Structure formats: structure tokens, C-alpha cells
Amino acid sequence: MNHDYQKDMAGCGLTGLISRKRRRVSGSHIAKSLCLMTDRGNGLGAGYAAYGIYPEFKDFYAFHIMYDEPSVRRTVEEVLKASYHVEKIEEIPTSPVRAIPISPLLVRYFVEPLKEKLVGDVEESDFVVSTVMRVNSEIEGAYIFSSGKNMGAFKGVGNPSDIAEFFRMEEYEGYLWTAHTRFPTNTPGWWGGAHPFTLLDWSIVHNGEISSYGINKRYLEMYGYKLTLLTDTEVAAYLLDLLIRRHGLSIPVACAALASPFWKNIDRMDDGERDALTALRLTYGSALLNGPFSLLFGHSNGLVGINDRIKLRPLVAAVKDDVTYMASEESAIRAICPSPEKVWAPRAGDPVIVGLED
């Protein structure tokens, strides 16, 4: 009998950490955690999101843009310059990596919408979202893959260590990091399809598949979001933006809309809670994320981890001093925090919500 048969089995892997005291740590830290789970991915996507990395430009939106062709750059820059003050333009620093022979042109812009462009009661953040949607859906070969303030996403096709080396993650310092290694199942492995997915300061990394993608997509399109990145996870980033920023839901309520309790459990609740969750499910039925998932979402003031309602993907959390960690595997946390004070597996659908102390 042949026992030498080798097959690479995998799912995606994710990891994240937040210093509740805003203490900034190097990207080499989170890369070490992610690299422990390299075998959960297959080299067709990895990425990092970091908060607190651009303190010298913290009041500007940091647009990270990938260009399939250098020629598209001029078109996008004309669009940007027509509506934004551009404080700084630079190519995102990269290092040559043997495993990444080809990459898009990667440029970052620190920008601020021109006041005269914000007509009527248009919010600055809405204006930025509309720019992201417009560039991503209308300009062939250009994708704004990061658009928050004092944060940024760095992602591409490669293994966790290759992408970290390529983007020189060790040179960035952030108080909140999320990271992802990808095993694409239903959609192509391409630079735009790697995680994290971001919009404004929301960032998402995700393990699983969102089988409600079609419903979520059509719902988001009614509110002007354009789904352009060919990966189910994209809906989660835009749903958070819609529910929390635009509709003003609190994070726990938004989580209860994305991963609602089952009706049989709602029926067993006290009157007030039952009515509230019934109203939430009826109102946001199209925002429900169905299918297996564990995901982390970061924002400027915190980190949230959540599972689907029957825990079809793994998630472990741990605490040590001012840092909270969450990852697909406990060993990925222990790779950078060998003796946590507390380690636990969050219950299905029950979000772990961590905020900053200030």
C-alpha cells in the first residue's frame, strides 16, 4: 500500500491583534503569526491590514491603488486631482521577491476631498466611498484597495512570507493588525481578490464562503455599492459600512444583523429582546451572511471577531497584557505570544468586540 500519497488540504487562515493602549508593533509580528498557518492557504493570496501606520498623514485618506497597466495611472490621477487635494503621491515601497515575478503597479496617495466638491449635505466619507466605487467599477485595470485614514491594506498573490517581504511589512508599525492567507475556492486568485478587503477604515479578513453573496450584493447595489473584486468577502466590508457608518447601528447590533440568532432561539427570548431581534432580522434580512465563516474586522477604534451561527469555521481568541489576539488556530497566536493570560474559543455567532482604552 502506498503511504507516501501527499495531498495539501487547506482552508483560509486569518489572524489579528489589537493593542488596546494604541501601542504600535511592527508588521513582522503579525507576519510571524500568519506564516505559522501558511499551509492553510495555497499561495494564491495573502495580505495584511494595519492601523496607525501613517501618523504623519493621519488627516488624509490613504488611497492604495493597484494598476494592471501603468498607462491607467494617468486616468485615475486626473480623476483624483479633479476632486481632491493630493498631499503626497508615492509608489508603495516593495522588495524584489523571487516568488512574485509579476505584480501590478502599486501607488499610494494621501488625499483630502476639495471642500467645493462636497455640495449639499454630502458627507466627506460618502464622497470618498463614491470615488472608490467609481474608480473600481468604471476605470478598467485600476482598483483602490485601501481608502482609510492612518491605515492601509497590503495584499497580493503569494504566500504570507512572500507578501510580507514584498511589501516590507516589518517597516510599518500599527496598533491593530489583521492578516490572511488564502485558499480560493469559488473565485479567481488575483491581486484584487486577496484579503483584507477594505473601505474607508473598515477592513475584513475572512475564512469560509458567503453563500448569501447574491442577495447581499443586490442589497448593497441598491445603496450605490459596486461589487468589483470577484470575491464574496467584499460584501462584508460594504455591509459594515452601510450598517454601522451610514445607518448608525452599534457594532453589537450590526453583528446581530450579519449573524442573526435562529428564529427558534429568538422565539425563546424575553419579550423585549425578541421584538428587537425580530425587527432587526426583518429589516436586515438581506444583510444576513449565510454559509460558513469566521471573520475579523478592524476599524480605527477596534477589532471584532465573529463566527457564523453554527461555527463552521474556527476562531480562537487570547489576551496578554494590553493586547487581544484572534486567529484561526491557537498556535498562530502562540507563535507571537507564547503564554497568554487567557485563551478561549468564542461561541458561534457571538462576536468578540475589542475597543481601544482611550
Add this chain to the structure above:
Amino acid sequence: MVKIDAKGTYYRDLNRKVREAVEKGEKEIVLENVNGQYYIGDGLRGNVSITIEGVPGNDLAAFMDGPTVRIKSNAQDNIGNTMNSGKVVIEGHAGDVLGYGMRGGKLHIRGNVGYRVGIHMKGDKKQGPTIIVGGTAGDFFGEYMAGGLLVLLGLDGDGPIVGDYLGTGMHGGTIFVRGEVDKEMCGAEVGVMEPDEDDLKVLREALSDYCADLGLKLEDVMSKGFKKLVPVSARPYGNLYAY
């Protein structure tokens, strides 16, 4: 006894070293500085004893047939998949989907376990698997259980010790839960009853071994009442393809 330092060792290299030691006839192997290496003990046969220091990776002891593995910390997901014989002792907590399709041997876990533990467990007249959990379990404990013994002790607190969908689709085997069981949490096929003398004898025997492995007192564990859960339908789909 042989010690293997697993620090920074890729899982394939570590598992090759373990196999080589077993092939040389080594009976006692200690793996030091383990962190996240997958597939430890998979498909291993014989009566070797492996002690793991650190958190081993997923899919430990799959298809294992004989060895004893002791994990001195927490463990991750998918332990004991289709295991045939031998034992895994976990001194800390463990993750999801333990003992999937397990058909013999024992999993003794001191702490809590995650979701889908003991699903599709099987037993026959010659042998059956046993999983004993000292802490709490998540949803789908014993889902589609077809044989063997599942014991949940809830030793560490007053909160709920078991999740929803307990024994859903169960059609063989026995689950014992130390404390009360909410019928609402059980699958429709599950009957909840008081254990009789014979049941307590089975329990006592299984728990003696568990307590010996983990330094607990049998009297303490037996000091509280148990509920017995068994399928109350007999092969409901047995005739599905016969008519």
C-alpha cells in the same frame, strides 16, 4: 526514551522523525516545543507512547491504531478522525470536530471542547470508541452518533455544559451528561433517561481510567447525577431502499 525538539520544524519533517523513531522500535517519544505542527500520530500503529509539549496542530491522531498520545497543553481541531484504537489524553482544552467517525480507542480531555465533538462515531460488537470531556461542549455534541460512548462532565462551573442540537440524528451509542439536560437542546431522536445500575457500571469503569489519566478522584466525578441519552428510534430509514 527519545526527545525530539520540534521548535520551528515543518510538520512533514517532524512527522518523519516520529515515524523513524517508531520504526526503530522506540516506545517512548517526547516532542518538545511543538507549536501548530499538523498530523502528529496520524496512521501510527503499535504501542508507542508520545508526549507532546506545546500546542499541536490540527488533525492529530487521525486513523491512529494503538499509540497513546498525551498533550500537556491545549489542542486544536479535528483530533482522532476515524481513529481505530489507542488513546489521546489532553490536559487542556481542545477544539472542534474531535473523534469524527471514530471507531475505537479513547479521547480523554480535561478541559472544554468545541463544536461537533463525537459526530458520526461508530461501534460494533467487538469495539467502540470513548470520548470523555471534563469541561463543556459546544453545539452538535454526538451528532449522527452511531455507536460508542460520549461522556460530558462539566466539572468546572455552573454554566450550561452542553450546546444546542445535542445528539441530533443519533441512531446508536450512548451519551452521558453529568447534570441536567434541557430536552429543547436535544435532537428529536434522543431519549433522556436516568442511568440504571448497568449504566453506572459502564460509566464507573470508563471514568476510572479517565480519572487515573488526569489525576482526578472518581468519587468527586461520580458525586453528581448523570443523565443518559440514547436514540429512541430504531433504524428509522432501515427500509428506505428495501421497498
